Amino acid sequence: MKMQKMLGSVLALMISGQALAVQIWTTGNTANVSRTTQFGLCLAGGGSDDEWSGGWKHMLSRSGGGDVVVIRADGRRGGYESFIYSDDGNHGFQTVDSVTTILIESASDANSTQVETLVRDAEMLFFAGGDQWLYINWFRNSKLASAVSYLMTTKKVPVGGTSAGMALLAGIDYTARYLSPSPNKDLVDTADVINDPTGNFVDLDRSVITPPFMSQVVTDTHFSERDREGRLVGFMARADYNWSDISYSNIKAIASDxxxxxxxxxxxxxxxxxxGYGFFLKGNKPIERIQSGKSLDWYGGRQAVKAYVVRGSLGGAGSFNMNNWTGTGGSTEYWWVDGYNERRPRFGIN
Incomplete structure (x- = not known):
């Protein structure tokens, strides 16, 4: 029988003899079901979920109508249960068996056996927005991270995330651990990154979750709205600087408005x-300079990074092949950072 039930404002779990308070809510059938699923990955740039409702249909159709789990780390229940289960936006979503919201508030929560079981039993998983550093810090080497990898690579269910949730689903995560080094600013921006791409505030991580097709991909969100084009190019350069298996020719990026x-x-x-737009980037020319304490110089004759840009639509636009990094239905641009003048590096689009 279908029912709406709050599984306690606080659910006491016993793990290794210690009580952990994990907040879990379920709308729909609280019993586990098994449905046929297909893998899919949705990377949303934040803002209104209603505006990319076609992507939600894409995920939900691959869930087989099973149990959906939403992970949050922002201290609240949120409204995804009614958005998905009741389709309160009247988007024509596929009916699902249940929607469960799990609020993660510590590394202990991410290592909860019950949380692990709920995630492993899911036919679809979604990460809400919030603070991506909390996701990365709490999820690293956790039972929850292991369960997410199982869903994507073994059980093959659709997985998505928005804003911080999208950042978590990169193969190379920007952690947002540090604030801007510039006075009177909170968020790290393009100027910060291209002025000092090796600074500690350009903090990247590869140790948490690596979805299929994303192993050498860094992401960014709220993209055009916050003028983050140059910031993302700086992230790509920093990945080349950090890891020996990453080079200008294989570093890639995806961004969403x-x-x-x-x-x-x-x-x-x-x-x-x-x-808005989706962006698919790949290094195209060697990096001229990325050096501690120096500004970025990735010019390549104004062809440093090749960007394929696709304008979205309600039903889905363009077709981009992640296997060979080519697309149709969009347009090609070249992005670059001219750091010849070390005190005033410039980002540009050709």
């Missing part, structure tokens, strides 16, 4: 849903 999602199917083909 607000109200927009890049959704990838099980074969590695992506479409862009929503009213």
């Amino acid at each position: 607000e109200g927009t999602a890049v959704c990838i199917d099980n074969a590695g083909y992506a479409k862009v849903y929503g009213y």
